[in-house]
Amino acid sequence: MPVHRQTRRIAAVTSHMWPSGGRHLWPSGETSAVQSHARGHLVYAASGVLAVHTERGTSIVPANRVAWTPAGFTHYHHAHGDTDMRIVFLAPSLARLVPDRPAVFLASDLAREVLLALTGPRNYDDDAPGYSRSARSRLLRVLVDELREAYEQPLHLPEPQDDRLQAIARMLQEKPADNASLAQLGKTIGASTRTLSRLLRDELGMTFYEWRTQLRIYHALVLLADGHDTTQTAYACGWANPSSFIAAFTSIIGTTPGRYRTSRQTTARASQRPTVVKSSA
Structure with missing residues (x-):
């Protein structure tokens, strides 16, 4: 029984980036450049399905997962389906509370809401009321605390070499x-x-x-x-x-x-x- 993909809604990459995070709207099949960052970061797909490729392998990040990539790890992302990718960078003081290797966590309802808040229009829309530094710090701490209590649940898709x-x-x-x-x-x-x-x-x-x-x-x-x-x-x-x-x-x-x-x-x-x-x- 064949299933046809629905009409693509996102025509081109749209990005909003700021010092503490970002948001990328990607059409299906879009792939980022190979890169690494001085700070570790969390990624979440508010829509679509995201694949995170690191030197440790490929992890699939559906709606109920959050992926963590530590500072210095070479990686790239691939969008499957039109994807709304959210990014949150962690300062070293918070990054040391999570694993020092790539990981994928089960996302609680609270973690998802905090991720959406930290990467929503209040961060990049001049007409929206922004978060104060103290409010953002509190939200980040809540997010990290939620992940520390969460189970690691990777969905690993091995890539053969032969x-x-x-x-x-x-x-x-x-x-x-x-x-x-x-x-x-x-x-x-x-x-x-x-x-x-x-x-x-x-x-x-x-x-x-x-x-x-x-x-x-x-x-x-x-x-x-x-x-x-x-x-x-x-x-x-x-x-x-x-x-x-x-x-x-x-x-x-x-x-x-x-x-x-x-x-x-x-x-x-x-x-x-x-x-x-x-x-x-």
Whole structure:
């Protein structure tokens, strides 16, 4: 059952940056430059799905996750679906309270609201009342405290180095609903099941089933973020029925597809709250 992507809403990159953070509105498929920063930073996708690539690998950041990249780590970001990316830089005094390595945290409702507040129009719109330094400091401390209490829940998407695994990855990404076995895929590229299983174990540390499930969940996150329902997404990503998709999605993401989709819609509405204009009185 094919699922077509909805019409793109963001036509070009729009950025707002300030000393303590920023906001990037990215069209689907946009990729940032490879970079590193003198301060560590948190990123959150208020809409869309964000991939964070560092020297430690690639992490997928859906609506209920916040990604942390420490100072000095080379990284780049990739948007899947039209993406509203929020960035918060942490001073060293706060950065030392979180891990000294890239990490992905489960985002509480409070953490999401604080992130949206710290990166909303009050930070870059001249007509909106800005936060005082003390108010911002309090919000940042609340955010860091929330993350310190949160569980690390990475959704890691391994990237194979071997050209045979790369070829299979391309096939699975282009047709996530294809249920071809590893033997059938191997025949297409001229590699045996035994060789491919060994490469998967040595390079990615997982079985073919585990790898394909991760790729399908990743594709499902993009479709759900685009507004597709659970049933459409289940069949488009290769599950035989919605119930088996819900079970796999919940075991990896920590919430059902329906709740994830609802939380995306709620967050998107919150991120588009109208700007409060200063009174001229």
